[in-house]
Amino acid sequence: MSRPKASRVSMADVARLAGVSSQTVSRVANGHPSVVGTTRQQVLAAMKQLDYRPNSAARALKSGQFRTIGVILFTLSSTGNSRTLEAIATHAALQGYAITLIPVAMPTQDSVLGAFTRLGELAVDGVIVIMEVHLLDAATVTLPPNVQVVVVDSDADDRYTVVDTDQADGARQAVTHLLELGHRTVWHVTGPEESFASQRRAQAWRDTLAAAGRDVPPPLHGDWSAESGYRAGLALAEEPGCTAVFVSNDQMALGVLRALHERGRAVPADVSVVGFDDIPDASSFIPPLTTVHQDFAEVGRRCVEGILRQIERGETEHGTALVPTRLQVRTSTAPPPGDSR
Amino acid sequence: MSRPKASRVSMADVARLAGVSSQTVSRVANGHPSVVGTTRQQVLAAMKQLDYRPNSAARALKSGQFRTIGVILFTLSSTGNSRTLEAIATHAALQGYAITLIPVAMPTQDSVLGAFTRLGELAVDGVIVIMEVHLLDAATVTLPPNVQVVVVDSDADDRYTVVDTDQADGARQAVTHLLELGHRTVWHVTGPEESFASQRRAQAWRDTLAAAGRDVPPPLHGDWSAESGYRAGLALAEEPGCTAVFVSNDQMALGVLRALHERGRAVPADVSVVGFDDIPDASSFIPPLTTVHQDFAEVGRRCVEGILRQIERGETEHGTALVPTRLQVRTSTAPPPGDSR
DNA sequence: CGAGCTGATGTTTACGTAAACATTACGCAA
DNA sequence: TTGCGTAATGTTTACGTAAACATCAGCTCG
Structure with missing residues (x-):
């Protein structure tokens, strides 16, 4: 183990060894052009020999950055x-x-x-x-x-x-996809109220349905967690008219899938589910989840x-x-x- | 919007306003005891008025920390x-x-x-x-x-x-749990070879089986991803003797669950699965996953x-x-x- | 052949803080 | 009263860097 007492090497130390001024060392360290080749080599050699490392605190103090x-x-x-x-x-x-x-x-x-x-x-x-x-x-x-x-x-x-x-466009793609598959309308599980992301996904869901002249079912509220998705899914399983759900994130979608599975509603045969995020695990859900990919x-x-x-x-x-x-x-x-x- | 030109306020500025030396300001800033109440108040008031903030670069330069x-x-x-x-x-x-x-x-x-x-x-x-x-x-x-x-x-x-x-003890608990349920042996899906965590979990799996006098089936290798777990799961589904699997993390366990589900092997009726990590989503897997909780x-x-x-x-x-x-x-x-x- | 320029390097200084040392002022004991 | 100790505060200095300015040598051109 090296002794921790080794005090830091400063530009002055390097300068002394290389036989130049500390300012020249500074110039070499910062790639300043006006240092002649031989001098530069000497300085670099000295730096290496002493294992010099610039002190970022001093640098920050001087430069303000x-x-x-x-x-x-x-x-x-x-x-x-x-x-x-x-x-x-x-x-x-x-x-x-x-x-x-x-x-x-x-x-x-x-x-x-x-x-x-x-x-x-x-x-x-x-x-x-x-x-x-x-x-x-x-x-x-x-x-x-x-x-x-x-x-x-x-x-x-x-x-x-x-x-x-682009939350809104993502939600629009999700809802449009479900409508194009032939679903009459699309239910929605939201994220927490405070989240702008959740708000925008919900708004776009509403707007897309309205633009297509479809009924807008009451949204169910979650908090991003799989557990909250599970609770929402249990409620959805009781809605006989529900054939399609857009869930505001993949984790909640995981919960929805479990609830539907436990209640005997097959996905996608009885109910289609779309998530949001495309987390790495989404492709291993049962069944693999259709979802909005976020970059x-x-x-x-x-x-x-x-x-x-x-x-x-x-x-x-x-x-x-x-x-x-x-x-x-x-x-x-x-x-x-x-x-x- | 405030002008960004506002140059930083230094201790000297505070000292000037409070009518004391900058060292006294330093003492107040660092809670040094030997500053009398009235002086301290003046300094604090000046700090507040000027919106003084210590400069961490200077402090680091001075203190070396x-x-x-x-x-x-x-x-x-x-x-x-x-x-x-x-x-x-x-x-x-x-x-x-x-x-x-x-x-x-x-x-x-x-x-x-x-x-x-x-x-x-x-x-x-x-x-x-x-x-x-x-x-x-x-x-x-x-x-x-x-x-x-x-x-x-x-x-x-x-x-x-x-x-x-404590990787080893976690793995031991997982395997012991399965053996106590009556399984004759336990299969294993590992993480990537380079991972010490994976190595230790595998070693403990092997040791626990050996200590109980059970056969040690050949381990299957994954890379922590759900996708790799899925591939391992497909292989396991072909093993008629496999009734219990200890998977080295929850994500791979998710993939194993999907593979078993797709191949018609019921969990836990036909095959039991245990994961490792206890990620928040594990309780929403199908079925909710028994797993080793890491703190x-x-x-x-x-x-x-x-x-x-x-x-x-x-x-x-x-x-x-x-x-x-x-x-x-x-x-x-x-x-x-x-x-x- | 020397004035002036250019390029390479050295010297001084300041950044903001806090330790070390210096200076007051006040109180108390001899 | 005087002297001394102590608590409160002030002054000096150094931390490592880099900008600004200073110097010096060599070279070009009139």
Whole structure:
């Protein structure tokens, strides 16, 4: 085990060994052009010999930039959040930025406020918020100056740059698919009320049915969890007229599938089910789930792009970027029973 | 929108407004006892008025500590990793530490090496590695001094502090449960070869069967994905003697369930299935899955504890902490067919 | 042949904080 | 009263880096 006492090697140490000034070392470290080849070689050799590593704290202090992006989120337990985070981390690393995680213990304004307060002292150049913005409103005042914000899952709001999956179009594709199979109408299991994503999926479901002149059944409410989907599914199993369900995420769809199975309603023979997200497991549900594919990687990529545009180029126009979705058809959907097509 | 030009407020600014020296401001900021009440009030008022926020870069430069922990991981797509990360982030925040995420694009030694090199320039006091350590070996040399390491999923190895779920005991519980139900033996679907977790679960499966004097069927190999579990499940469905399967994680178990269902083998009437992890969705599988519950939150908590012990108290004894597991019995397990108990 | 320029390198300084040391002022004991 | 200790606060300095400015040598061109 190496002794931990080894104090850090600084530019001055390298400079001394290489017989140059520390400024020259700095120039070599930052790839400044006006250093002649032989000098550069000496410095590089000295760096290597001493195992020199730049001190990011000093660099940040001098430059005022941390090359770090903070990500505020409530939970990693949803596939969407963790996949988005992963994509953000990957793309940020590619651009030479680090990611600092700022978990919010509970989705209350107080906790969010606390997170933002801590953030004030944190070394970040920008923040990506993966959370409903209405929780953000009260916190705005405490945001430090010079810190940029990009938001996922937001109300359309010109105070922030927003990146989001095209929820409405995804829901429309799901409902249209079921109608085209011949179903007279489509039932719906929503996510939690506070979620803008859930709201938009529900609204698009309603609109699509209305546009086709169909009845709009009362929506059932879930909370994204498979368990809540199971409860909704039990209720749906009691509705004899229900032949098609659009569930607001895949986990709840899993619960719906189980409830229907337990109640003896076959999927897709009796009831067709469509989910939303296309989590990796969806293709292994019983039966494999037809679902709206979300491109989380793209969402993450655009978040990083957006925040870097603000940090590095000082752009402040707050646009909304919608990432398209795609319906992934598997075997949980079919024409309604009695349909002979 | 506030102008982003607002340059940061420093201690000197606060000191000027409060009519004290900047050192007094520093003392107030750090809760130093020897500041009299009235002075403290003045300083606090000035801080508030100017919206002062300490500059963490300067603080880190001065103190040599970043109050930040780096977390290196390969992917967030597995439930275990993201739940562990979440727990780490929560507990670190509680202790006043921030988390920096260091994603490794691919699980190759080169990528890991790259991550560690970047890490050298990164502002972290310690690192938690959620990854098989054999990928770590080549990278060790490049680890900066003064950076402590805690490892999850490791070989027993006294070079690092290791925190891990008690894989072996979990697997033993799973197999014992099936044997006690009356099954003559238990088949097994493994995770990827490189994973120590998978290796240990497989070894414990083998040992438990051997200790009970049972035959050890050839293990089937998966890669943690539901799809790979499905393929293993298809093979198992062809084994008439197979009445019980221990699958190395819940996602693969999901695939096994689908394969058995498609091949007309009823679970648990014909075949019993046990998983590992107890992901939230496991209770909504068809049928709800009996599985080994992992306490990811506890793993995360102990990781943070371990790394802080090294960072703050300089302890360097490298122990291994095993977090216990618990068998969560649901309805995917039953006595074998023909068993009349 | 020297003025002026250019390219390479060195010197000074500032970033914001906090440890170490210095200076007050006040109270209490001799 | 004087001297000394102590509590409260101020002053100096260093952390490692990089921008700004300074210097110096060599070279071109009138």
